[in-house]
Every structure is written in C-alpha cells, then in structure tokens.
Amino acid sequence: MANIAEQRIKREFKEVVKSDEVSAFNIKVELVNDTFTELRGEIAGPPDTAYEGGKFKLEIKIPETYPFNPPQVKFVTKIWHPNISSVTGAICLDILKDQWAAAMTLRTVLLSLQALLAAAEPDDPQDAVVAQQFKENNPIFQRTARHWTCAYAGGPKSDKELEEKVVSMKNMGFDEHKARVALSTKDWDVTRAAEYLIS
Amino acid sequence: MSGDVNRQLSHMSEASSCYSDGNSSEDMDEDIDQYYMDTTDDLDLDCPSKTDDPEYFEYEPLQVMDAERLLNEEIEALCTKLKVSPSMAKMLLLRHNWQKEEIIENYQKDPSGFLIDSHLTSRRKHDNLIGPRPMCSVCCVNYPRDRFHGVTCGHMFCQDCWDMHFQTQIQDGITTAIECMAKECPVLVTEDFVCEVLTQPKLRDKYSKFSFNDLIKSHPKLRFCPGVDCAVIIKAKESKAKKVECQTCKASFCFRCGISYHAPTECDVIKRWLTKCEDDSETANYISAHTKDCPRCHVCIEKNGGCNHMQCPECKYDFCWMCLGDWKSHGSEYYECSRYKENPNIANESVHVQAREALKKYLFYYERWENHAKSLQLEETTTSKITTRTQEKVMNNQGTWIDWQYLLRAAALLKKCRYTLQYTYPYAYYMDKGSRKVLFEYQQAQLEAEVENLSWKVERAEITDRGDLENQMDVAEKRRQTLLKDFLEV
Incomplete structure (x- = not known):
C-alpha cells in the first residue's frame, strides 16, 4: 500500500475516533486488517427518518491511490433506500464518484451518507x-x-x-x-x- | 509549406465547390492539375451549387498543426484584450464555447464575478496553512512553507500531492476539468500550473494531447473527423447539421453531431430514432423477414436487388415489396405505400390496444428504414456489376470508357437519393399529425416512387435508353431537392 494512503488512513482513523460524532454514537470506524486497506464503518439512522434507531454497517475499501481516488463504500446492512441497492448495497453518491476531493476524509464520507439517508435523491436512483x-x-x-x-x-x-x-x-x-x-x-x-x- | 496549403485548398473546392474564385491564373493552373489528377472524382455528385441547394455547406479540412495555430491565435487575441495569462484565456474560451464577444462583455462588466462563475477563482482567498511548518491536509505530512502551492482559491497543498493528483486525473483522461483538491472547491487548475508541477514528461504529453481534444470539442466551428484513425479536423463557418465529407479518409458525417449524415431528420431526432432501433430491433428483425411470397401465385421470392418494384419470376406479376400491392397503383399520385395510416379511433382504445398500435406504427417506419438500408447495400453490388460490364464493353470496342460513365453517375445518384429517402422515415415517425405531415408524406411518396423507378432502370441499364435513364435521374434528384428545400431545417 502506498505510503500516502497509509499515512492518511492512520491519521483519519484517529480523527474519527476522537470526534464528537463518535462520542454521540453517530458514526464509527473499525479496522478489519493491519494493512489499512479495508475498514468497517457504521452510521446511525438519522432521527425523524424511517431509518431512526437503526445501525447501518458499511464496508470501506481503500484504493492504492487514496486519497486521490475515493474510498469504495457499500452498505453491508440491508437497507430500503432509493440511492442504495437493496440487493448489493452499492451506493449512488456524487462524492464517492466524480465529486470526490483529495482533502475529503472518511469522516466527511460517513456524515454525507448519513445525510443521504435523511434526504434521498429519487431522480438519481441506484435502485x-x-x-x-x-x-x-x-x-x-x-x-x-x-x-x-x-x-x-x-x-x-x-x-x-x-x-x-x-x-x-x-x-x-x-x-x-x-x-x-x-x-x-x-x-x-x-x-x-x-x-x-x-x- | 505554402504548396501544401494550396493543394489542400484546391482539394477543398472539389468538396464544396465554393472556395476558389477561379480568377487568378494560379488557381487556373491548380484546377487544370486537379482535372488530370482526380479522374475518378468526376463521378462525385456531391458538388452542390451555392445558389439554392439546401445541402450546401462551406468547410475546409485542417491538419492538427493548422488547428493548433488557429486556436492559439484566438487565445492570444483574448489575452491581449483582457490582459490575462494564456492559460486563463484558454480556460475561459473552453468554458464558454469560444464565444469571444460574450466573454469580453461579461469580463468587462464584472471581472471577479465572471471569473468566479467560470470556476477560475473563488469568492474569498482561503488560507489553510498554520505555523512555520504546516501540515499538508492530503498526505498529513509537515513541510516548510515553500513546499506548498495552490491556485487562485488559496487552498495550499504540498507539491507531491499536487503531482499525484494530476497523475491520477490525467490517467482518467481528465485535463481541462481538473479541480482544486479542497473539499467542495470547484476552482479549476490551469495549464501553466499543471505543467509546472508534473514531474513525468510522458504525462505532460498526455496532458497536452487530451486538453487539445477538449479544446476542439468545445469549439463550435471545429470538428474531429469521426473516421477511424483519421487526424483531420474540419473547420466550418458555422455549426450546422450539414454533410461533411472528409477527403482524407472518405468518411461522411453530420457536422453538428458527428454521426452519419441524416437529412432531413434533425440531430436529436435521429439520435432518438437510432436508440429506439437499437432497443427494439430484435422484435423488428423477427417480424420483417428476408423473404416474401408473391401476392398472386404465392411462390416464395427472395429479394436480391435494391429495387422495391418487384416482378415475380414465375407469373410476372408486378408488385411492391413493401406493401405487396399492385405496382400499377404506385404510379405517382396514388403512391401511398410510404404513408402510415393511423387508427382514427385510437384515443378511445384500451392501453393494451394503444401499445399494440404504437408498436405497429414503429414497425411500419422501421421496416421501411431498414429496407432502404438493405437496398443501399444491394445496390452497391449493382454498381460493381456496372463497372465490370463497362470494362468488358470497352475491351470489346463497344464505345469508350467515357461513353459509359453515365451509368456510374446514375448508380451514384441512386445511392444519394435512396440515402435521403431512408432518412425521411425517422423524420416522419416523429412528426406531429397535421397538414405539414400530409405534405411531407406526399413529397416522400413522390421521392420514393422516383427512386424505385430509377432503381428499376439502373438494374436494367443495358436495355434502358440513355436519354430515358438520364431523364429519370433528373426527376429523382429534383424530388429529393424539393423535399429537402421544404423540410431541412437550416
């Protein structure tokens, strides 16, 4: 794994663990292996939505070229949402594709996914x-x-x-x-x- | 070099018959040279006269070097006018489709606002560096301040990260649309900065190649020739849906959308039609078989020529391949075969019946579209047969090569007329009901009748009188011109 990617993930990992969102049980990131190529994320369903009270697990894969290319993220927990495949868990979200910026972090990704649960975009569907x-x-x-x-x-x-x-x-x-x-x-x-x- | 240009220009006059005035003696010489050089091009019928041809279009082929020079001239002109860097001017032209007047006007009205809208600067200058050895927020490494760079938005990142960022983007084919690495910052990175940072010379070449492509694609008056491996760029006075023929690779295409020429149908309509055909062709192919039975004696007939006026080899019955009706009724005024008759009561029918009717309507047009496409292919063999027969005749001292040229001219004209006829079907399919459609279908029917007459005569060229054939050619081309004059959107 490229040096920059590993460096970044280590740093980000600390950032998420220390963040306010973690203490409020809103988002979570765990390591799956020692090489930092795969992580497990979790987001809480936003309040006042159909997902309230749920904990949604995510599979996060870090590409070799991270952070110049976005992480590959999909839902492990089955979910009924217009922008997430009910079969595979694949996600349709601009920042995971062409709107990704190298200065974005896993924390921004997880918060954006939480925002996506609160505000679906049915005109740009995945399912x-x-x-x-x-x-x-x-x-x-x-x-x-x-x-x-x-x-x-x-x-x-x-x-x-x-x-x-x-x-x-x-x-x-x-x-x-x-x-x-x-x-x-x-x-x-x-x-x-x-x-x-x-x- | 100048000799090269001259040759190109005179070549161009072959294609569009509009460039040389033919006044200077130099032009005359070139014309004479051309006359002896291009013997086969005498057959080229695509030399419409300027005056009242609806398909007339002025264009010229450029080599990559010429196109680069042309673009650079425009970029320089804007630089001097606005006093901005060449990279900036290039981006402005690219983002605003080379509308120079518009750019100058908007820039002079509100320079910073215009640059913000063009994603070339941001509303406020950001400063993300803290302390004497700040941390790069992409790689999380601390460096001295002079290792940091950035574009007009002020977001600073270390040189290595910019380099990696450009490498990844260029690998994906992104060049003129590379953005700043900061979150939600749409500011674009200009060429000078990319080239300054990029360490690999190979990628610098790739960058200039891809960005040149972007520049051409954004220019309304320039088009890459879509021919395979053809490097020619076509330059026209205006961006119109007109026919261009590349003299280098012989590809012919519509200047505006780059796909096969499609008059009288418009660019977006033909795109809809082609997508529809792709989606539905399985059904359509299944339904329109390659063979049909003679409507009178029911012997099975395979269509082996392009002409739709069929004669049963058994009973000699003359009928129309499309509608299986008697050919006599296809005279001229009664030619109805190209017209789709809609169920007048359709609005009151059930959804199911409406869907069936929609499919029926589509199949009607699709069959005719497909049929003319096939006829065009079959008529290619007729052309090659004519060529062989002509050679035989000349060898046997039955006239000279020149004497028989009219046959090849007839075959070429037939191709041209049938091609237009083929493209009238998508046009008719998407036309709204009304008097204009009635007129269109009338003219289409007229054209169809004459194309079939011409095809019949070309296939029997040896027993057809030359005057008769040439008369038929004239009539068919007149019908084609009339239809295009009335319906080709200019």
Whole structure:
C-alpha cells in the first residue's frame, strides 16, 4: 500500500475516533486488517427518518491511490433506500464518484451518507424499484424502509401488519428475506408477491 | 509549406465547390492539375451549387498543426484584450464555447464575478496553512512553507500531492476539468500550473494531447473527423447539421453531431430514432423477414436487388415489396405505400390496444428504414456489376470508357437519393399529425416512387435508353431537392 494512503488512513482513523460524532454514537470506524486497506464503518439512522434507531454497517475499501481516488463504500446492512441497492448495497453518491476531493476524509464520507439517508435523491436512483415506490407511493415507501430498519438494522419494532405478512409468506414455505423483498417490491400485496416469487 | 496549403485548398473546392474564385491564373493552373489528377472524382455528385441547394455547406479540412495555430491565435487575441495569462484565456474560451464577444462583455462588466462563475477563482482567498511548518491536509505530512502551492482559491497543498493528483486525473483522461483538491472547491487548475508541477514528461504529453481534444470539442466551428484513425479536423463557418465529407479518409458525417449524415431528420431526432432501433430491433428483425411470397401465385421470392418494384419470376406479376400491392397503383399520385395510416379511433382504445398500435406504427417506419438500408447495400453490388460490364464493353470496342460513365453517375445518384429517402422515415415517425405531415408524406411518396423507378432502370441499364435513364435521374434528384428545400431545417 502506498505510503500516502497509509499515512492518511492512520491519521483519519484517529480523527474519527476522537470526534464528537463518535462520542454521540453517530458514526464509527473499525479496522478489519493491519494493512489499512479495508475498514468497517457504521452510521446511525438519522432521527425523524424511517431509518431512526437503526445501525447501518458499511464496508470501506481503500484504493492504492487514496486519497486521490475515493474510498469504495457499500452498505453491508440491508437497507430500503432509493440511492442504495437493496440487493448489493452499492451506493449512488456524487462524492464517492466524480465529486470526490483529495482533502475529503472518511469522516466527511460517513456524515454525507448519513445525510443521504435523511434526504434521498429519487431522480438519481441506484435502485429503480425503490425509487419508483418513493416517488409514486411515498407512505408505503416510508413503512417499508422502517420495516427494513427493524428487520436488518436493529431498529424499533413498529409495523405489526407488515411483519405478519412476512410471517404468512414464510409459512407458505418462502425464504424470509426473499419474501420481504417480494412484498416490498409489490407494495405489500401478498398475492402479487407470491406470484412474483413463483414466476 | 505554402504548396501544401494550396493543394489542400484546391482539394477543398472539389468538396464544396465554393472556395476558389477561379480568377487568378494560379488557381487556373491548380484546377487544370486537379482535372488530370482526380479522374475518378468526376463521378462525385456531391458538388452542390451555392445558389439554392439546401445541402450546401462551406468547410475546409485542417491538419492538427493548422488547428493548433488557429486556436492559439484566438487565445492570444483574448489575452491581449483582457490582459490575462494564456492559460486563463484558454480556460475561459473552453468554458464558454469560444464565444469571444460574450466573454469580453461579461469580463468587462464584472471581472471577479465572471471569473468566479467560470470556476477560475473563488469568492474569498482561503488560507489553510498554520505555523512555520504546516501540515499538508492530503498526505498529513509537515513541510516548510515553500513546499506548498495552490491556485487562485488559496487552498495550499504540498507539491507531491499536487503531482499525484494530476497523475491520477490525467490517467482518467481528465485535463481541462481538473479541480482544486479542497473539499467542495470547484476552482479549476490551469495549464501553466499543471505543467509546472508534473514531474513525468510522458504525462505532460498526455496532458497536452487530451486538453487539445477538449479544446476542439468545445469549439463550435471545429470538428474531429469521426473516421477511424483519421487526424483531420474540419473547420466550418458555422455549426450546422450539414454533410461533411472528409477527403482524407472518405468518411461522411453530420457536422453538428458527428454521426452519419441524416437529412432531413434533425440531430436529436435521429439520435432518438437510432436508440429506439437499437432497443427494439430484435422484435423488428423477427417480424420483417428476408423473404416474401408473391401476392398472386404465392411462390416464395427472395429479394436480391435494391429495387422495391418487384416482378415475380414465375407469373410476372408486378408488385411492391413493401406493401405487396399492385405496382400499377404506385404510379405517382396514388403512391401511398410510404404513408402510415393511423387508427382514427385510437384515443378511445384500451392501453393494451394503444401499445399494440404504437408498436405497429414503429414497425411500419422501421421496416421501411431498414429496407432502404438493405437496398443501399444491394445496390452497391449493382454498381460493381456496372463497372465490370463497362470494362468488358470497352475491351470489346463497344464505345469508350467515357461513353459509359453515365451509368456510374446514375448508380451514384441512386445511392444519394435512396440515402435521403431512408432518412425521411425517422423524420416522419416523429412528426406531429397535421397538414405539414400530409405534405411531407406526399413529397416522400413522390421521392420514393422516383427512386424505385430509377432503381428499376439502373438494374436494367443495358436495355434502358440513355436519354430515358438520364431523364429519370433528373426527376429523382429534383424530388429529393424539393423535399429537402421544404423540410431541412437550416
């Protein structure tokens, strides 16, 4: 690993650990190996959003050319959000692509991701299905996102109705996660979700 | 050197017939030279006359050196006028598409505001260095102050980091759009700074090559020839959707958008059409098969020529390949085959029926578009057949080479007319209903009828009377010109 990259990550690591956001349990960075090429991040779902109460884990890979090229970041925790793939966790965010600047840090990245959770950009989607639901059926989107936060990110339990639908499909013999994806995709219509899984 | 330029210019007059006045004796000499040199170019029909040709377009080919000189002249002129550095002037021209008057006006009104809007300076001068040995915020190393550099925004970083930053950007092909490394700072880095910092000479070459490309691309009057490995740059008086033919690589393209010439269709419309065709071509290909049955005796016929006026080899029935109708009804006034008949009650139908109707409409135009493209290919073989036959005839003392040139002229004109005809279909597809569309389709039908007549006669050139054929050529070209005059947006 290039000297600059390692130097920077060590420094940044200290910066994040000491920052106010860490003491407030808002963001967190951990080392995965000794070479500083891979890190694990965590952000708290912002308050007054469907992600409130959830803890979202992130995989952060540091390229050889860091900080002249952005870190590669994706969600490990499953999340229902227009700019994040519900399948792979890939993120569509400008500062992780062409708007990256060498003077940006992991802390800015994590805070930007938190801001993205609070303000989605459905016109620049990563997940077309989620983005469409966000735009055309926002109340259902909010319920679905909250439900996913509860199911995968340890968020508070809230929506009995949705949980029961997942359980009913599970009882039909479907895999729980697949059932949740199908129900979320089909606006929680059990019949259509079952058809979707069978076809 | 001057000899080179002369040759180019006279060559250019071949392409656009507009450059030489033909008054000076030097020009005359060149013309005579040209006459003996370019024997094959006599067949070139793309020499529209200036007066009333809707396709007329003035342009000239430039070599990289000439283009560089031209750009440098413009850059220098702006430098002197605004009293800014050449790198700054270059960036201003690039960012404002070389609109010199506009740049001068805006700069003189509010110099700093204009530079801020152009991302060439920032609202306030930043100072991010603390103490006698500040830390570079990119590499986190402390250096003495003289190791730090920056652009007009004032954000300072160490020399090594700038060097790495430029290397990474240039590797990604970014040159004229390299920004400052600070967070959310859009200020651009100018050429002088990049070249001062860059340590590898190889990358400096890459930088100047890529930035030259950016300069040309941003210039409204210059275009790279899209031909494979062709280094020619075409210069025109104005940026219009007109046909350019590169004399070096023979590529022909639309000056404005750089793809195949597409009159009478406009640039954005043809782009939509081509994307649509790419997306939907599977279905369309499946539906339009290569063979059809004769509508009368039902023998299977494979189309092996470009002409759409078909004659069944069995029963001798004359019919139209496109609509399978009797060819007689394709006379002239009744030629309806190019016109799509829309379901008049469509608005009241269900979504499903509307979708089917939309597909049907698209397929109608697509089939005709595709069919003319195929005919163009098939007619290429006719042209080569004519060439071989002509050679045979000349060898057998049946007339001279010159006597038979009219056949090649006919084939070339047929190609040109059919090409325009092909590109009338995307135009018609995107046209709104109304009297203008009725007129367009009428003229399209007229052109189509004459193109097919011409094709029929060219394929039977040996048994067609020369006067008859030349008359047909004239009629077809007139129809093409009329359509373009009325519908080609200038």
